[in-house]
Amino acid sequence: MKMAAAADLSTPLAILDGKCMGKENGSLSDANNIEDAEEVKSRKPPRHGTLMRHCASTARLEDAGKIDLGIGNLCLQSDSPGPPGFLPVFRSGSCTDIGQKKFMEDEHICVDNLIDHLGVLARIPSPGAFYGVFDGHDGKDAAAFVQKNILNFIIKDDHFPSCIQKAIKSAFVRADYAIADDKSVDNSSGTTALTALIFGRTLHIANVGDCRAVLGKRGRAVELSRDHKPSCNSERLRIEKLGGFIYDGYLNGQLSVARALGDWHMKGPKGSECPLSAEPELQEMTLAEEDEFLIMACDGLWDVMTSQCAVTITRRELIAHNDPEKCSRELVRQALKRKTCDNLTVVVICFSPYPPPRIEVPRSGVRRCVSAEGINLLKGIME
Template identity: 70%
Template sequence: SKDSGFVPAFRSGSCSEIGPKAYMEDEYICVDNLSEHLGKASGFPSPGAFYGVFDGHGGTDAATFTKKNILKFIVQGFESPDGVKRALRNAFAKADHALADAKNLDPSSGTTALTALMLGRSLIIANAGDSRAVLGKRGRAIELSKDHKPNSTSERLRIEKLGGMIYDGYLNGQLSVARALGDWHIKGQKGSECPLSSEPEVEETTLTEEDEFLIMGCDGLWDVMSSQYAVTIVRKELMAHNDPERCCRELVKEALKRNTCDNLTVVVICFSADPPVPIQVPKTNKRRSISAEGLD
């Protein structure tokens, strides 16, 4: 294909604010260069990068633990690139179980987890919870994750099949997300299938030069803003100053202006050193007029 020569160059910015809440329970991680971060011997393809957004609840224990350990767990399960998706699923399960076993962490603490692993041109998103990853493709928003809200049709069916209930959008009347790591006070026994799932949905995409950036944000952003609006802001900002950090600050500022009720965490990852180029609208030099022969 015309873009088989595309080699992404990863750079990122982030912004994390408490918003109107009393406590800050979000965490995030940005690794623009995996082989540098893990050591050359790790055998990760270059360019490689890793990003995560973790929206905690019931204290920060689960979010902080997951942020500190999830990449390590992914690397441990990484046998070959064909096994990437399996490695991600296993890492989420491992983090979830480690939270059950940890003596010094609050077992009723939980967190959503949204991760983006970049290996060359391959972008693999894993998501459990209601944070969201959105790709900016020449100005179009492409959602690469689904929000796991208890009320969404597929989650509702899964929850009810396992004997869970949804009251007023809350799983078992307790939790506004349908998937999370931790929350062992709700899950009960390890190994039992539970309405609150820790299993991520995993989505793989091959990047082309049409793909300009990825936005990762917790629900504090998406509760007040459409994916397309966020992409439009980021693209406009990048064309002005090419700084992903400033893009994140702009999104957070806009969400606060729109009265979000939550903590705000946003990560923007660019796939090229250059800013996006203006979108060319094909100009036709002929004035369109209805002619007689077009009518029969």
């Protein structure tokens, strides 16, 4: 996320162009690069377990799928949407790079097991996980503050855990106000914020700014957040209604995002509406077995790569080595290869201990001229 004049790359909340820039645009059925092919074929868990963090054992997950935890609307019984007995296993990997910037202003957080992270006395269902990406600007003060405090703001909110979405929304506003009150945080510092809170099969996405969450659904990219660019029509209308303006794609000629936490030099008194909003957009969904992984990244990645391309690369890498950390490193490498101009932060979260199954393309006498990415794009449009 950038403060100076740069080309606006707003993307609607939809399936993006399925074109992948680079040599990685190949058939997903190609198994030539698979390491330890016999292990992949048998779908056994990976042997390099030290690189992956599991939130619970298989036995715990099976038990959790049979009981009602009695936490608000959350119920981990097997009769909820999705295949009977399916419950995701959370494991993640991350990678960051300063890119072509002079300073690193990104922050992120990966918690695969909330019970282990917060303690057994925390008011949370099990299993649970939390992830976040925070793209700072004008220094990293605001990003570091939100990274450190946002999870506590959520779980300590009065609405948690009976109404998790209200708790998340309230926590974002509270974090914004806390930045203004904390004298150790630079008043001009600001940050975007993208979080994913998961309990059982229920995934809650919250977004302020232009980081993006993309779900890998059997090879197809599904965007779960919307980039808050000032030039986005709904954001532009809101900004102008509140007395702001857009100059060269920048809010009030200063900021390349329409929503952010902090930046109190651009905001009015607490509680007042202003063109720069701290209110998150929320998305809730129930994970199914075909939902294989989630990519969360700052705009340093999305400036140079489509959502579908990122999903294709990640799935190919998981089939090869089943390591989300290596996947995040590969996405960062590809973004640097494409000459991204911003800091890079990428988090990959897998929902199964096993690698994704290979997508077999039926063979016929007719030469195939549509790539696997194109097929997934067409599936998304038809659905």
